[in-house]
Amino acid sequence: MPIIEKRTSSGNKWDEESWWGVYSLARARSACRNWHACSKTYPLNPSPSKPHPWFLALPIRNHKSRCYAYNPVINNWYELSLEFLPVPVRPVSPIGSLLLLRITNSTILQLALCNPFTRQCRYLPLLNISRTNPAVGVVVLNQDVQFPSFRVYVAGGMSEAAQGGGATYEPTAEMYDSQFDRWQIVGSMPVEFAVRLTVWTPNESVFIEKVLYWITSARVYCVIGYDIFTNTWKELSVPMAERLEFATLVRRNGVLGLVGGISGGNACIWEMKDGGVWGLTKEVPDELGLRLLGRNKRNWNSTKCVGNEGAICLYRDLRSGMVVWTKVEDKIGVWKWIWIDGCGCIKGQQVPNYQIRGILIQPTLASSTIF
Template sequence: MWSHLPFDLLANIFSFLPPDSLARARTACRYWLTCATSYPLSTAASMARHHQAWFVALPTRSHGLCCYLHNPNADRWQELSLEFQPEPIRPVAPIGSLILSRPADSTALQLAICNPLTKEFRYLPQLEIARTNPAVGVVILGPTQHSPFLHFRVYVAGGMSAAPRGAATYVPTVEVYDSEDDAWRIAGPMPVEFAVRLTIWTPNESVYSEGVLYWMTSARAYSIMGFEIKSNKWQELSVHMADKLEFAALAQLDGRLALVGGRSGGGDACVWELDERHVWSLKEKMPAELGRRILGGRASWAATKCARGDGALCLYRDLGSGMAEWREVGERGRREWFWVEGCCAIKGKQVQNLPVKGVLIHPNLARAFFKQR
């Protein structure tokens, strides 16, 4: 009977399996393999609803082509080879089950997307204008009724461009890549002062909320720059306790912009939410015990990093130090804090502690989840 179920029904059943269980199910027979790899819409959107995101840690320095994944279903770490990639990468942003990345050793921006589980990798086309160190933002539009492929847009703002005689100049324009068209276009101009600040002080981490892409400046005191996509207008927002935060990151919670930060002198780590009046209000405070474990005896939050996605937050430092995770439990949107031990050993083999950059993705085993050109 199981080998004769209609594909749509079987794919819906598969959507309730975590990725590791789905991988085993694919080996049962040819019919199940065909189903599991032919219905990316069912095994992607549904899996994102039923399962927690996985934390993917990529070394920030060249330590071979590999990454480390935390499987929340089994609460264990796994090492994954990235030998299929032509060069070491630096993650820029998660896109569903994909990772938007750039070459780790390249000066000019060249973006690529990959699925680390299916070992698919593809460079995006070259930008209209060669840029160094621009701000990058992602907007996910989702699969459409007419296509199973994930539809997304990538926005690139600011950056440096070499003038004819080699003098560096700031680029006061925004470019956008649309995955449906597989091409870049100039979206419009931007104020030069915003281009300068995005180039110098902004990491490649963005949050999209209610039609606006936001970036956090990396210089204290922190501030937020927003790009309203529909009107092509720029805005600047203040950051709560901007001069007292030792680290700050942006997130999206229930559709609203949120701020995650740690106070000076080893103070509390908190989450604030921006309301309709553009006023920050306290949303959550990390338990003191988890804060002490993150700090690890230090008196500063400065080296703390934040990965976020689908309402979950992970605060961490490096591969072996562990992380505090704040995520939904149950079906009513209630969130709780959890401690995840760092990756110190895999299958009894010691793992070197490394500086890493983490992203949260929903692993998907359907091949060609993005369009191949």
Template sequence: MWSNLPFDVLAKIFSFLSPDSFARARSACRNWHMCAETYPMTTSSTVLPQHHQAWFLALPTRNRGQHCYVHNPVTDNWHMLSFDFLPVPVRPVAAIGSLILVRPTNCTALQLALCNPFTRQFRYLPMLNISRTNPAVGVVTLDSGQLGPNPHFRVYVAGGMSEAPHGGAMYESKLEMYDSMNNTWRITGFVPMEFAVRLTVWTPNESVYSNGILYWMTSARAYSVMGFKIGANTWRGFSVPMADKLEFAALLCRNGGLTLAGGTSEGEACIWELTEGDRWGLIQTVPMEIGKKLLGGKSSWGNTKCVGSEGGICLYRELGSGMGVWREMKEKATWAWFWVEGCHFIGGKQVHNLPIKAVFLRPNLSPFAF
């Protein structure tokens, strides 16, 4: 029966497979391989099925080699993907559906690019209007309900150092915005000098978008948050709970709201949610057994990192150290903690432990076109 199915029907079935399952399916026989080649745009739906959970993708930070590592949460398997198609070494900035916004590391001035590690595509975004080093980058996805191969998104760049009119360097106060619909950058406003300095000196690239506001957090204690209200073109800053005691802190988005994860020197890690009046409410404490596994006998949360998606929050350290995941259980209408073992072996071969930087993305095998 399977060998006699029309290609359009078979391709529809293929669209519900995850990338690793689809790769095995297209290798099963000549007929299935021909179907996959004939219907390349249907091997993964434009509107992703609900059962396609976001995957954890980790890029090495120090040894920026030609590989990345991905964890499939459905099968609980690790895979290694070759990055030999990249023309330059990169580091991730943000996930945009099935794409990764990356920054090449071979130049000091900011340039951004898009990458799909599953279709092995890479494309530079146009150069900014103002050449700047070390700015903050914020991403807004405008059609989050249909994160297919060509999502509509905007990228905001604030702060950074640019060339002064009479030589030397200065903090850049102009705000630039890239729109994927027209593939251009334009100046959209100005950043108060206080925020331009903080965004340049103390802010990593990670941003969070929630309810019309882009948020960044300073990377030096005591931690604080900066918010840019896009519609009003206004800036504000506010503090975070236990700001001077947190050994790590990360901003996330959960259920559309701004969330903060952080660990204290006393050995406890917590998750807070922003409420009205810029007040933070404690919503979760990392279970003791998860914390012990994650820290591996150490007492400091200092090297802990955090990444999140709408359906989960992940605390991690290195590739082989394992992860604590707080995940939404839709069938039970609740959230629960899980432990995910680190990556030690792939295909029977040992994988060396590495410092990593991770994003959550939803795999899609359809080529992006913009």
């Protein structure tokens, strides 16, 4: 959330400060030249009380270089142009108010950062090892809007064999540090994990304390964890793994969580308890689950999920709507289930029903040194 300082007639700064949402600030900037200049002059900092994240819906096949954003404060959808991006992309992960992207017009992994609200973009340096389809994980060290600090980990993938030609699975991991703007090899990994992370793992990751987690769907779902300090790998089981039709890792209450849809049953949320044991936390209410699935009752195959510490969203496509489990403001530890209508039309114009990837992101119009 940007900040605009308030001053007395004498020019002294008041003790109180006024916080504007990104939508309000955008409207203020377009009001007149004076307001535009004023909003550019004062420092822009994140709000001390975390604002509601926006749901960013990016069409999987990058249709006409656009995406769609849902503002939960005023319950409205917007269309955002992505024409400022030089090449087709797919989202990997949010990094505070930024979006980590994968370039899709190359088989070799190359990553970029952008702010879809300020239309800024930059490529990350090339990896030390050219990799195809590795797992990507993100560790955010701080979410300062102007001076973000983060690391990106890449594990596995296919690489060209050093001798004899052909391709092979790459049993190493490397890390990009935003403070130094370069990649470095950080260690080796079991070949079996390299294969599974390459073939059976989406790019979503969750970081809990010192471990990065990915979920893999090889045969049945399981979780692979990577300790970034000791460079050690481990495997965790998944509750009801044989019956899950979709599964996504989330972070909730500072611990590892898992959202999955059970064949012929409900979608459930589990949390990792002490001793590495999964405990059932919640089930999606029947009426909301059936509303999301429509005629495909109890078939969760097409369901996707994205979550953070404040919300967990289950969705299918752009127009189908979302089931959301979200924190209740001003009530510690209290969560509620809500329904959010999908994006059917914007400004009276019907929107095609795209297949999407959802991202929860804190929007900002502040500039960042990362660009």
